[in-house]
Amino acid sequence: MALLTNAPRGTQDILPSDSFKWRYVEATALDIAEKYGFKEIRTPVFEHTELFSRGVGETTDVVQKEMYTFNDKGGRSISLRPEGTAGVCRSVIEHGLLNDALPLKTSYVVSCFRYEKPQKGRFRELHQFGVEAFGASSPSADAEVISLAKSILDTLCNGSIRLEINSIGCPECRKNYQNALKEYFSSHSSELCETCNGRLERNPMRILDCKSPVCKEISKNAPKILDYICADCKEHFDGLKKRLDALGIDYTVNPTIVRGLDYYTRTVFEFISDDLGSQSTVCGGGRYDGLVESLGGPKTPALGFGMGLDRLVMLMQATGCLFPTPEGCDVYIGSSGENAAVEAMRLVTALRDEGFCAECDTVGRSIKAQMKYCDKLGAKYSAIIGDNELESGIVEVKDMRDGSKSQTTLSGFVKFIYNKLISDSFDDISDAFDNMESNFSK
RNA sequence: GUGGGUAUAGUUCAGUUGGCUAGAAUGCCAGAUUGUGGCUCUGGAGGUCGUCGGUUCAAGUCCGACUACCCACCCCA
DSSP: OHHHHSOOTTOOOOOHHHHHHHHHHHHHHHHHHHHTTOEEOOOOSEEEHHHHHHHTOTTSHHHHHSOOEEEOTTSOEEEEOSSSHHHHHHHHHHTTGGGSSSOEEEEEEEEEEOOOOOBTTBOSEEEEEEEEEESOOSHHHHHHHHHHHHHHHHHHOOSOEEEEEEEOOOHHHHHHHHHHHHHHHHTTTTTSOHHHHHHHHHOGGGGGGOOOHHHHHHHHTSOOGGGTSOHHHHHHHHHHHHHHHHHTOOOEEOTTOOOSSTTOEEEEEEEEETTSOSOOEEEEEEEOTTHHHHTTSOOOOEEEEEEEHHHHHHHHHHTTOOOOOOOOOSEEEEEOSHHHHHHHHHHHHHHHHTTOOEEEOSSOOOHHHHHHHHHHHTOSEEEEEOHHHHHHOEEEEEETTTOOEEEEESTTHHHHHHHHHHHHHHHHHHHHHHHHHHHHTO
């Protein structure tokens, strides 16, 4: 039935023809993060449900209706992680990493799971690259994290991605602001849309982001968060803006961006692209100074972001970004007859041991079919071994790119191919140099 | 959770107002004389037309339900 041959709803297979793109994106993100001092951390895909309901927030959609939660055989309530931050926080608290010299800077590539209705750019299993930094309260840390995200996106994408930032203040100033908002919107509650009436109690700040024209109009005159944040929060936000300016990072302050997870404080930001569908946020994050303490750790300022790899890869494909193509097959050794097949396999293995990609026939094809397959593989060189070659010890090596042929001996085959491939790669390097020089002289 | 759209070979799609053995392109396999790829030509395999039910002499085509996918709301990466 369909259950057997259909992947579960909202999941996607990354096929061999695409996996190299993901490897490239993940490796690039981790590499750049490493230059910024972030080291990879790996935490479990599932945690105690309690961690997420406390960490992400009891009232959030993510916790209320989107978690994959089940009881294990020991009767524990377990949830697949819906995001990356909570698990990392738990881990660094549990292992006492916050007792070391701070900041502690971590990065990760993870799958997250949310029971949502799938659409473009939204999946039930989503892949995320993320970073978390602990113990840094200065706006320099905010700027550093944003700069890292930008550097990754700039390196990978050529489409235009804009940065929007906001400050939602600390719990103190936010309380005042939310009261002011409640008061303001309550007086318009009859005009607000249904969802916004619901948000009035739960999260009035979300109303500011509503797309309904009526709510938008009402929001125009609503109190502004930046008028309500306290002096410290304001100073922090100004400090961030000053640093972004100094780094040459363009941004717009968008007072309506409010992240949907409860733990955020002060800085929140999003990187948004118009080249995706309606799920346009490629990267979102911010500061969460209260989270570590609320999970039972030492009072520790912290911040981070999550970057949606599904959306990022989608964006790169949509905007025609280039992915470095993986090295193809170096050598194909065809064979005819049992003894030759054995010899071909021996040679192929010897070449692989030298670090090359080599293939021989494993399905019993004719010579002609083997050559066609060799062509499909894009092999650089080919050779055919049969009884003649076994007897004479002489093999013909064909350069598949120009069809030219040369001869070598069976015993010297590996060395011969080795020299050919090494000299090819020298040619490649010198071509690259020539390109660089002509680029410089422009 | 709410809406709208779609569902035909591995893939991308044709299929005319219901009418003979359901098509194309591409991919796959095999041939075009003796042991050598790309181009060309020929042949072959591959579909219970998403599933179940209904209307009809007749359903890929019309109707209903279900399922899946896509898009938007919501939410978020």
